[in-house]
Amino acid sequence: MRLKIVAGNWKMNTTVEQGVALSQSLLEQISQVPEDVILAIAPPFTHLYSVYQQIVNSRIALGAQNCAAYDKGAYTGEVSAAMLASVPCKYVIIGHSERREYYREDAPILNKKLALALQAGLIPIFCVGERLEEREAGRHFEVIASQLKEAITVLTPSDFSKVVIAYEPVWAIGTGKTATSEQAQEAHAFIRKILAESFGVLAAQTSILYGGSCKSSNAAELFAQKDIDGGLIGGASLQADEFIAIAKAF
Numbered sequence: 125m126r127l128k129i130v131a132g133n134w135k136m137n138t139t140v141e142q143g144v145a146l147s148q149s150l151l152e153q154i155s156q157v158p159e160d161v162i163l164a165i166a167p168p169f170t171h172l173y174s175v176y177q178q179i180v181n182s183r184i185a186l187g188a189q190n191c192a193a194y195d196k197g198a199y200t201g202e203v204s205a206a207m208l209a210s211v212p213c214k215y216v217i218i219g220h221s222e223r224r225e226y227y228r229e230d231a232p233i234l235n236k237k238l239a240l241a242l243q244a245g246l247i248p249i250f251c252v253g254e255r256l257e258e259r260e261a262g263r264h265f266e267v268i269a270s271q272l273k274e275a276i277t278v279l280t281p282s283d284f285s286k287v288v289i290a291y292e293p294v295w296a297i298g299t300g301k302t303a304t305s306e307q308a309q310e311a312h313a314f315i316r317k318i319l320a321e322s323f324g325v326l327a328a329q330t331s332i333l334y335g336g337s338c339k340s341s342n343a344a345e346l347f348a349q350k351d352i353d354g355g356l357i358g359g360a361s362l363q364a365d366e367f368i369a370i371a372k373a374f
């Protein structure tokens with residue numbers, strides 16, 4: 125049995141006050157979410173402790189959107205995996221396409237982040253996904269395979285067993301253009317196949333989340349697919365009703 129996870133990536137949105145209000149609304153509605161679905165939220169760093177204090181002892185799990193590629197020391201402006209674990213956060217998103225693109229995060233950087241996150245006891249939500257031009261050129265499988273091979277299949281089986289994967293086709297993020305459930309299932313099955321080549325039966329236990337314009341109107345169809353174990357939700361996670369409706373879509 126794989127864990128079902130619906131995680132909200134708030135990105136660079138909300139003030140602390142708004143974030144606390146949003147998590148309060150989620151708390152009020154969490155009982156509507158099936159018991160076997162993990163609801164996680166990844167607010168900005170500045171919000172983490174306040175949100176933690178609010179959701180502590182609830183079913184809502186806390187995550188961060190990024191962590192440093194260094195352990196500690198003179199890295200002005202960075203937040204380490206150990207600091208996130210001390211909040212405590214449970215999850216950390218690593219390798220989001222926005223980080224890869226705007227902050228030039230490449231495989232050596234992502235490998236360091238993964239290692240530090242795992243060392244700190246965090247669960248990495250590792251993102252992969254092709255750009256529009258790569259899909260149009262029929263290169264999406266190749267791109268996804270190389271993203272996995274650079275960062276994930278090099279892990280030990282024990283570390284790998286802790287990781288959650290998110291498939292986020294870049295062309296579907298924030299565009300309102302969702303992958304069809306067939307396109308998403310095809311990519312998720314491919315990801316699981318690549319993971320199985322390195323980790324065998326362990327790959328059957330890995331939660332693979334879909335991300336990219338996922339909303340309550342398309343979540344049920346996406347989550348009904350065999351290899352889709354939940355979602356990594358951007359824009360739609362900023363409205364409590366909508367985010368809860370997505371988590372109810374299983």
Ligand code: 13P
Nearest residue numbers: 133297298336337358359
């Ligand atoms: P949207 O749901 O806004 O398309 O964002 C998806 C995403 O990037 C989640 O990490």
